Amino acid sequence: RNRCDSGLLDVTFDDHGHGVDLGREQRTFSPAQRAALSLRDGGCMWPGCDRPPSWTETHHIQHWKDDTGQTNLDQGILLCRADHLRLHNEHWRITRDDTGQYWLTPPPGLDPEQKPIPPTSKNALTRWSESGVPHS
Incomplete structure (x- = not known):
């Protein structure tokens, strides 16, 4: 109760920085996974979108039903409702x-070359590289 009242939330990661993975056991991301994605992504990952984590939905990179995607952190990304609908x-x-980098590829109708765009985390802490230089 004290932790809930203080506004703190524990998020546990393994030795490789990954949170709990659910595989195909469960379609929806757990509250702990959602918290980890919120920390990692910092909000909607769509380029130019500034929606905070509270305004986002989790998107399976490999669709859970059609592509037998898994409910694992490396297979999830946060998108606001408008950008999630745009994606689909x-x-x-x-x-x-x-390397763990995500890429957003436009459809041929919008970009005939389909040049991938790297979405970036809105969380400044996760944009820093090991060399101490912030990612753009």
């Missing part, structure tokens, strides 16, 4: 490479 309705794609 306009057929944008989000992918993740081997």
Whole structure:
């Protein structure tokens, strides 16, 4: 009760900085996963969007139903409702490479070259590289 009243929330990560993964056991992200995504993403990850975590929804990178995606932190990203709908309705794609970088790829109708755009965290703490230089 004291922690709830103080506004603090514990988020536990493993040795690699990953939170609890649920695999295919559960479709929706747990409250702990949502808290970890909020810390990591800092709000809507769509470029130019400034919506805070409280205004976002979790999106499965690999769709849970159609692509047998998993409910794991590395497969989730925060998007506000408008950008989540844009992603699905306009057929944008989000992918993740081997380094953990996410990429937002526009549909051919919007960009015939489909040049991937790197969405960035809105949390300044997660944008710092190991060299101490902030990411853009």
